[in-house]
Amino acid sequence: MTRILIVNSGPYGCDSHGYRLANRMIADAGWDRVELTVRDLVRTPITPIGSDYAHAITSNQPHDASAFVESEALISELERHDVLFIVTPMHNFTVPAALKLWLDHIIRINRSFTATPHGKVGSLKDRPTFVLVSSGGFHVGDRARQVDFLTPYLKYALASIGIENVHFIPLQGLVFGDEAVASAIGEAMQAFRAHVHEHPYQSRTAGSLG
Template sequence: MATILHISSSVRSTGSTSRQLAAEFLSQRKASHPGDIVIERDLAVVPVPHLTEQMMGAFFTPLEQRSLEQAETVQLSDALVAELLGADIIVLGVPMYNFSISSTLKAWIDHVIRVGVTFSYSDAGPAGKVTGKKVYLFIARGGVYSEGPAQSMDFQEAYLRAALGFIGLTDVTVIRAEGLAMGESAVEAALSGSRRLIGEFAAA
């Protein structure tokens, strides 16, 4: 039995490929692992607020020195971190917006990457504290960015791998559906390839 944290970041409630593929994976995973517990966090339905000066100040104030207002300020971030730490598997549905991720997903990342909480510094440099977990990234994008000239414009997958890896999430499997704006045949090929991978990974 595993606890799965499912994060949806598409602003679209319908017609979202990243939502569709993540849902198919979870459905097949549940069929193979009926004891799994899935925690849903939809960043379009309940957006995570962007960082403010007050939040940053609270983050960097030692726990025992925080004011009541600062303690309240970090409650959401603490809850998001607890969800992350409590999960065995993280499933992220991630559409590409303007070569990168949605601002709501970036806000979530800003709340869970916290010094002393999910990573630490030492003389040897930074070290992630969120280890021993599996991540599945369901990436959707209109163009093809995994190869060719557009590869240098991919600030979606590259950023996620870097940010997640920084806190110790290095076991990352990416299921890409790309070329979705390049005609029906490209869409069919992308979905077919993604679903084939989903069938393999969901049963693992």
């Protein structure tokens, strides 16, 4: 059984190019007995961090404290899955607000990371993670005309909780017509297939994915 979590943060939900592509990639990979969970961060919004949560953090309340209910559910959901797909647009050079809230809840001291004199040390198991980044223009390559803060930020944020096996797949130039969209999807699929071919973990048991 390969348990896969899709975290979808785009405004178009299941109609987005990124979400449809993630499902196509999962089907194409040939992972054995897939169990798929989809968390749509726009359709089911996450509560912003409030004073109750902040107080619970600073007063070292236990994991089952009422202020941590939503955070605990999101972290536990992530822990249950072997592979993570994050489907996100690039909004104003970085992650959209919906995805930032998800990160705010899963990056939690003494739960998903431990603070040390050398910085955060992740407490979660690493897992293959694919980040599909959609943009109307270009943020990667020779045609890029804007700074990409999303990739380094998300890479650093996920590493802080122990997820370092992260692969970014751009899906860019989407406002330039059907031909550009088809080209972007083709390039993204090619990049994904190359990775899966190089790291064929579809037949391994849960907990040992590479």
